[in-house]
Amino acid sequence: MSEYVTPYKTGPGIGVVEKKFFTFALPPNLLKLESCASIGPVTIAYETCGRLNPDKSNAILVLHALSGDSHMAGVYDAKDTKPGWWDIMVGPGKGIDTDQYFVICSNILGSCVGSTGPSSINPETGKEYGTCFPMITIGDMVESQKALMDHLGIQSLLSVIGGSVGGMQVLEWCTRFPDRVRSAIPLATTSRHSALAIAFNEVARQAIMADPNWSEGHYYSGKKPDLGLALARMIGHITYLSDESMRLKFGRKLQNRSALSFEFGAEFQVESYLQYQGNKFIERFDANSFLYITKAADYFDLARQYGEGSMVKAFSNCTAKFLVVSYTSDWLYPTYQSKEMVKAMKKNDIDVSFCEIDAQWGHDAFLLPDDRLGNLIKGFLKGVSNDG
Amino acid sequence: MSEYVTPYKTGPGIGVVEKKFFTFALPPNLLKLESCASIGPVTIAYETCGRLNPDKSNAILVLHALSGDSHMAGVYDAKDTKPGWWDIMVGPGKGIDTDQYFVICSNILGSCVGSTGPSSINPETGKEYGTCFPMITIGDMVESQKALMDHLGIQSLLSVIGGSVGGMQVLEWCTRFPDRVRSAIPLATTSRHSALAIAFNEVARQAIMADPNWSEGHYYSGKKPDLGLALARMIGHITYLSDESMRLKFGRKLQNRSALSFEFGAEFQVESYLQYQGNKFIERFDANSFLYITKAADYFDLARQYGEGSMVKAFSNCTAKFLVVSYTSDWLYPTYQSKEMVKAMKKNDIDVSFCEIDAQWGHDAFLLPDDRLGNLIKGFLKGVSNDG
Numbered sequence: 001m002s003e004y005v006t007p008y009k010t011g012p013g014i015g016v017v018e019k020k021f022f023t024f025a026l027p028p029n030l031l032k033l034e035s036c037a038s039i040g041p042v043t044i045a046y047e048t049c050g051r052l053n054p055d056k057s058n059a060i061l062v063l064h065a066l067s068g069d070s071h072m073a074g075v076y077d078a079k080d081t082k083p084g085w086w087d088i089m090v091g092p093g094k095g096i097d098t099d100q101y102f103v104i105c106s107n108i109l110g111s112c113v114g115s116t117g118p119s120s121i122n123p124e125t126g127k128e129y130g131t132c133f134p135m136i137t138i139g140d141m142v143e144s145q146k147a148l149m150d151h152l153g154i155q156s157l158l159s160v161i162g163g164s165v166g167g168m169q170v171l172e173w174c175t176r177f178p179d180r181v182r183s184a185i186p187l188a189t190t191s192r193h194s195a196l197a198i199a200f201n202e203v204a205r206q207a208i209m210a211d212p213n214w215s216e217g218h219y220y221s222g223k224k225p226d227l228g229l230a231l232a233r234m235i236g237h238i239t240y241l242s243d244e245s246m247r248l249k250f251g252r253k254l255q256n257r258s259a260l261s262f263e264f265g266a267e268f269q270v271e272s273y274l275q276y277q278g279n280k281f282i283e284r285f286d287a288n289s290f291l292y293i294t295k296a297a298d299y300f301d302l303a304r305q306y307g308e309g310s311m312v313k314a315f316s317n318c319t320a321k322f323l324v325v326s327y328t329s330d331w332l333y334p335t336y337q338s339k340e341m342v343k344a345m346k347k348n349d350i351d352v353s354f355c356e357i358d359a360q361w362g363h364d365a366f367l368l369p370d371d372r373l374g375n376l377i378k379g380f381l382k383g384v385s386n387d388g
Numbered sequence: 389m390s391e392y393v394t395p396y397k398t399g400p401g402i403g404v405v406e407k408k409f410f411t412f413a414l415p416p417n418l419l420k421l422e423s424c425a426s427i428g429p430v431t432i433a434y435e436t437c438g439r440l441n442p443d444k445s446n447a448i449l450v451l452h453a454l455s456g457d458s459h460m461a462g463v464y465d466a467k468d469t470k471p472g473w474w475d476i477m478v479g480p481g482k483g484i485d486t487d488q489y490f491v492i493c494s495n496i497l498g499s500c501v502g503s504t505g506p507s508s509i510n511p512e513t514g515k516e517y518g519t520c521f522p523m524i525t526i527g528d529m530v531e532s533q534k535a536l537m538d539h540l541g542i543q544s545l546l547s548v549i550g551g552s553v554g555g556m557q558v559l560e561w562c563t564r565f566p567d568r569v570r571s572a573i574p575l576a577t578t579s580r581h582s583a584l585a586i587a588f589n590e591v592a593r594q595a596i597m598a599d600p601n602w603s604e605g606h607y608y609s610g611k612k613p614d615l616g617l618a619l620a621r622m623i624g625h626i627t628y629l630s631d632e633s634m635r636l637k638f639g640r641k642l643q644n645r646s647a648l649s650f651e652f653g654a655e656f657q658v659e660s661y662l663q664y665q666g667n668k669f670i671e672r673f674d675a676n677s678f679l680y681i682t683k684a685a686d687y688f689d690l691a692r693q694y695g696e697g698s699m700v701k702a703f704s705n706c707t708a709k710f711l712v713v714s715y716t717s718d719w720l721y722p723t724y725q726s727k728e729m730v731k732a733m734k735k736n737d738i739d740v741s742f743c744e745i746d747a748q749w750g751h752d753a754f755l756l757p758d759d760r761l762g763n764l765i766k767g768f769l770k771g772v773s774n775d776g
Contacts, residue, residue, distance in 0.1 A: 035648075037650075134650075135651065192640060193640070194634065195631075195635055195638040195656070196626070196630075196631045198656050199626045199658050199659070202622075202654075202656075202658070202659040202662060203619065203622045203626065203662065206618075206619055206622065206663075207595060207598075207619055210616070210619060212600060227598040228598070231595055231619075234587075234590075234591045234594065235591055238584070238588060238591065243582060243584045243722065246582065246583035246587065247582055247583055247584075249583070250583040252580060252583065252689060252692075260423075260687055262425075262522075262523035264519070264679065264683065268583070268586050268590075270583040270586050270587050270590070271586065271587070274590060274591065275594075291652065295652065298656065299648055304640075331631070331719070
């Protein structure tokens with residue numbers, strides 16, 4: 001296995017924000033996947049904030065959700081007006097304090113924002129993989145992240161932190177590489193998808209695959225399945241909100257009208273909001289990546305993978321200290337699923353703190369400004385740092 | 389206005405089950421709609437069970453939900469193996485006892501199972517209406533049902549009973565024609581859609597309209613938007629179930645396999661179940677009807693229509709006795725929405741009983757066998773009959 005680093009951009013932002021690319025699994029040493037297929041070369045795009053201390057003991061790995069990317073905080077240059085996706089949490093003095101910690105975020109395997117995925121070029125054909133891309137798992141994502149940590153010379157992570165599909169990666173890190181993780185913060189996540197969560201993902205996938213432009217996944221030289229991907233995003237987006245948040249934000253308010261139009265088309269504000277979300281998404285995301293990542297999330301099942309069906313057994317090798325956080329209004333991964341994990345951790349005498357945050361914003365709450373989560377994370381990380 | 393009746397089928401079934409068609413609003417006297425458009429002629433398909441007593445005081449109108457039809461109970465003949473959609477509730481000795489009551493169920497305006505809807509022939513063009521069909525409301529559905537009651541000579545209904553979109557029609561009957569209704573049973577319903585409910589309907593509609601075969605609604609002479617309609621049904625179907633019911637019914641069970649296939653396609657049982665539901669639906673339902681009826685449900689807002697925004701005011705003219713029923717696991721129309729109605733009724737000194745049934749089956753619970761609902765309805769109807 002060989003490796004190289006391509007510096008990409010360095011900007012003022014918060015402290016030092018760097019975006020880099022790390023490529024590994026060069027032929028003939030390909031990355032072996034859980035499905036038994038192999039793939040290579042594999043490029044992982046990653047961003048770092050803060051400075052790694054001399055003994056490399058202050059590194060934190062932040063893991064993004066389904067549609068996120070490696071750009072977690074700050075801006076790259078003056079033209080970059082949109083800060084990273086977790087800018088509320090990562091920065092000087094923030095919940096994850098970049099004055100103290102070296103924070104890394106990498107784009108997940110299978111995605112389309114710098115890391116290798118179905119829209120990457122298949123070296124065997126010289127064309128985009130499309131659906132010739134092998135099926136990947138949360139475990140495969142974590143394997144590629146581990147290669148990145150090896151490359152950076154980080155033997156022990158102070159913490160792994162992530163929400164939703166990022167939280168699944170957190171759990172996978174702790175069970176797959178228990179000796180590489182000192183603490184872990186899985187947020188608004190689950191150890192396995194419920195039938196309800198699988199159902200929503202499957203309908204979203206069907207929406208993409210029903211779009212004639214999808215062309216069995218080989219659409220890169222022609223029209224893209226935009227309508228299908230927008231629909232998939234709309235379906236997903238509903239599950240990220242809550243009944244209460246939608247009522248407070250939209251209720252039955254009409255869009256630019258005082259009376260009903262008696263026509264099809266976006267008439268209620270919630271309808272135009274969803275259409276806006278769908279249309280915004282197709283500009284930045286690849287439909288095949290959506291298929292692969294949702295499938296990886298559906299496959300994820302910690303108890304099956306590591307405990308022969310027992311969640312208690314699955315956590316038996318974990319040594320990390322945990323902070324588990326759920327949200328009252330998250331109906332995609334409800335609190336009972338977090339409690340199930342916490343119970344299994346406790347049976348293994350794992351040091352775990354659990355907090356259910358009372359918030360109305362649904363599953364997406366961890367992405368919204370709220371001092372409570374920032375304070376919880378800051379306090380927890382301080383404790384872990386002091387543990388030495 | 390002229391009218392006629394075409395007997396359709398009479399069969400053994402339970403007692404006497406008759407399916408008939410009633411056509412009214414013949415030109416030039418068209419049915420005036422809430423949108424200010426007009427339509428005619430209008431045919432309403434309806435079924436009756438039981439016998440109307442001489443003073444016509446034992447008539448009950450059953451109102452079906454989104455995809456239902458007039459065939460509520462029994463079978464028409466020996467070849468008809470599938471009984472009506474509410475056979476568990478309507479029949480001799482059942483919750484709605486056809487030995488005592490004359491029970492009517494009509495297919496709603498805008499549907500595609502006998503009554504006039506977008507798949508009907510537009511007399512002006514000699515072709516199917518498609519999206520030239522005018523937008524309809526729950527009020528318009530009830531107007532057409534009232535014409536049927538006039539035709540049958542039924543001045544006063546012993547009860548109007550329905551769940552979901554059928555429950556909206558129940559509420560509309562009680563506020564639009566208060567002197568024609570002696571009692572009412574709205575089940576698993578709401579007086580207005582939440583933003584969440586509108587969101588799901590809108591995404592389902594978008595799925596249909598994104599199907600290239602939809603052809604702006606004029607597809608009757610060509611390929612139908614089957615993929616879009618199947619998707620719409622899958623989205624809807626998820627909202628009719630609950631997290632718990634899906635967990636108990638499917639969990640993470642695989643379809644015909646013991647290990648993951650690492651392929652796209654129905655792999656988990658819940659996926660193939662949803663695909664089955666979608667594919668079954670396209671054989672019996674019209675995509676445009678789905679668009680029109682979901683839009684009517686989204687428009688429905690009792691407080692806006694009858695109370696200038698106040699639900700208390702909306703119920704101020706109601707004289708019916710009410711039995712309101714909700715289900716603990718119904719997250720499409722949660723109990724708080726039923727309680728809101730009940731509170732407004734009580735402020736008007738309306739005689740209302742409210743029951744939240746503890747059931748895991750989600751919104752669809754009222755369609756599933758459960759003695760509790762049958763007993764509640766039977767007892768309530770007995771009380772109303774005795775009042776009579």
